[in-house]
């Protein structure tokens with residue numbers, strides 16, 4: 005199932021606010037409040053005291069202010085979800101879904117890298133309003149949320165505002181793990197790493213992509229000269245201050261040959277990182293733009309992948325393989341494979357029906373139908 | 387003796403009284419390199435250095451009395467290789483010693499060793 | 505390969521600028537064609553002489569594979585790789601981190617008495633005289649106080665002899681007392697008894713099980729060789745050892761028993777037999793040691809019985825055999841090799857006392873002798889048995905941990921024996937993988953630094969390291985097995 009997280013699914017039923025606003029979906033009258041948005045799937049009665057009303061059923065006679073008819077593509081919205089409504093465009097955007105295992109908050113679309121396979125191509129425009137919204141949205145999220153991801157763009161470009169955001173997460177959702185995807189460059193100098201560390205967030209991890217053992221190759225992949233140097237310094241700085249760091253390596257035609265050297269480099273230089281994630285290519289964004297240049301059947305890099313995993317594992321680093329169907333991996337790599345693709349992104353193919361590994365398998369990004377590995381084949385346990 | 391060090395072509399080497407006498411060009415091998423190479427070969431011969439005159443220095447490789455001419459020549463040939471290596475080492479050291487000092491200072495200036503979490 | 509979309513730049517836009525700078529490195533000849541180049545922190549590259557010269561003269565093409573390797577291993581840097589200096593700094597620190605922990609291994613010589621009369625034994629006595637050759641309880645208590653003054657979070661207490669089980673009462677006392685202290689201190693505490701296992705009884709085994717005590721025993725090879733090396737009056741020492749191994753494993757678990765072998769002239773032609781014996785008995789590790797230059801061994805001129813070249817042949821044949829055994833699917837690792845590989849491929853230095861830099865003396869291990877004297881290494885006390893007490897660090901009666909560590913003589917030894925300042929070692933390409941062995945050089949050359957051109961230690965190091973690098977370079981099968989030992 006693919007969910008549409010934002011779109012113009014609202015039709016105003018009467019008078020509406022002039023500015024965008026944020027609120028939490030509720031179907032319980034007792035929850036009424038200035039940040040709550042009433043969701044009605046049917047029935048006529050509309051309770052008062054809510055910030056806005058999303059009505060999937062019949063139009064009430066006297067719709068309160070900020071009442072909207074909700075399009076069917078948003079029928080998945082449910083209690084506890086946090087949304088942003090733009091009345092003038094009739095747009096709704098699901099910032100947070102309570103029932104999802106993985107919620108990612110995009111904090112900016114700006115970035116100082118320009119990765120050849122970026123799944124979320126950066127846009128260079130002022131989007132500082134996003135973080136204001138998020139600071140409003142976070143207090144509305146459920147404290148038993150398992151994990152929140154922070155993505156971009158490049159979050160560290162926000163500087164002190166990123167710190168503000170993480171502080172807010174730590175205060176409002178103290179039991180929620182926070183995973184920030186950053187290219188690390190913003191932590192190379194200055195006090196950002198220290199400020200982040202001083203928040204003493206109980207469960208914080210930075211996921212930082214590193215694509216090679218030498219600058220020339222990494223810089224090429226991220227299309228920014230000097231990026232490797234800053235990323236490495238950023239990692240050192242973060243670890244020096246005690247922030248947990250995960251390295252992320254996306255495997256594609258321009259990186260896979262360097263996997264073994266990358267692994268040796270990490271085992272020798274960055275032994276103190278907390279996790280190394282080796283990831284299959286998601287065919288989105290620039291990966292699509294550069295599809296022919298970047299696509300390689302994962303079957304064709306198993307040797308390099310195997311060697312890298314061996315090196316990292318022997319060095320007692322925690323290592324995981326993501327975004328790769330199990331049937332494509334050699335069996336000795338299965339223990340390292342993790343099923344992690346967010347629920348709204350993953351899909352299976354016909355072969356997967358009746359496959360013995362299906363429950364453990366990550367399956368595919370829905371986008372991967374563009375290219376498929378020769379190795380996809382139902383696995384039957386003998 | 388020609389302008390190059392004697393013996394570098396091999397056939398000029400002669401074992402006389404258990405010794406092979408050479409003259410080295412100090413423009414090719416600095417004195418420290420010659421001394422270090424000689425130290426390394428102390429198990430095969432004792433090198434007696436003369437005093438440097440202009441760009442040259444005499445060096446006498448004194449072997450044990452049991453040495454054969456073949457073995458002495460082979461040791462001398464290896465000694466010349468070692469001289470080249472040692473000269474290269476001196477060059478590299480001269481070039482890299484400052485940066486080593488710099489990195490060491492940097493490494494031990496603050497002792498907050500990055501540790502792996504348990 | 506199809507190119508990227510036009511808005512992306514291709515690789516050439518990110519190529520390094522043409523000039524580079526050298527980072528500190530050393531080199532040494534590997535064979536007639538090749539050199540080993542090592543950085544201060546022990547990373548290495550094997551190059552031809554021409555490559556070495558081009559590299560040193562700044563003439564390497566910066567887009568070539570060799571340049572990339574040198575740069576990744578921090579032997580060169582350029583404008584794009586200033587982070588190399590930061591990473592190097594971290595690696596320097598990581599290498600010395602174990603030194604900062606100070607002593608982790610503490611050896612208690614609880615008695616010199618023994619019922620074996622091994623030809624190579626440096627120290628033991630065949631006597632019933634307990635008062636003269638057993639450690640006093642008072643000394644044991646003082647030693648324990650010292651042990652817990654060390655800041656090391658991991659502490660290993662090893663009981664040696666003689667045959668420590670002949671003074672089992674004291675072993676028990678030390679274990680119980682150490683555990684009592686550790687109830688508060690919460691270190692990672694481990695006990696090992698180095699024993700010939702002839703005296704194992706149920707009381708000992710029960711005690712060992714309750715306290716997770718490991719046993720390290722001697723096994724020199726097949727029955728005839730073992731018995732020839734290790735005569736036991738009125739008995740078969742091989743049978744006793746094999747029996748003891750089985751009983752200890754049954755009582756404690758397979759991994760609680762390890763074995764050490766000693767190489768004698770009689771072992772030299774039989775390395776395959778020795779290894780097969782270890783495999784037969786289910787050991788997963790073997791240590792092809794060379795004969796040490798201490799004690800009886802030197803007095804009885806055993807050490808003259810073979811020279812370093814013979815031992816090297818023994819080692820190389822042994823390693824080849826062990827690699828073959830591994831290829832058959834049997835796991836067996838050779839410890840001397842593993843230590844060297846550890847130094848070559850792991851960022852932390854080795855913790856093996858003989859091969860540390862600064863010398864492992866006192867920093868790696870402290871030995872509390874039966875008579876209350878303290879030594880910086882087991883070899884140090886053996887040298888003392890030969891009448892050279894230069895590695896004695898005082899007596900338990902008047903020493904604290906701090907006073908041992910700050911002892912002037914010790915500081916002097918550590919400083920003098922630093923390979924970085926020793927002639928020959930200072931610019932040896934193997935230095936980052938080597939170490940200082942001041943006790944050995946004191947024993948053989950009467951000088952703690954030693955002239956390395958005459959040093960069997962150096963000859964052995966060079967030969968072993970050359971052999972290993974060659975295997976790693978030229979034999980992919982061997983490389984696979986060797987890398988699994990790191």
Ligand code: SF4
Pocket residue numbers: 329330331332352353355356357359360361362363365366367368380381382383
């Ligand atoms: S067939 Fe489908 S479910 Fe099975 S391993 Fe392959 S991708 Fe996973």
Ligand code: SF4
Pocket residue numbers: 923928929930932933934935938939956961962963965966
């Ligand atoms: S002892 Fe020998 S091998 Fe070791 S560093 Fe010194 S010269 Fe090199």
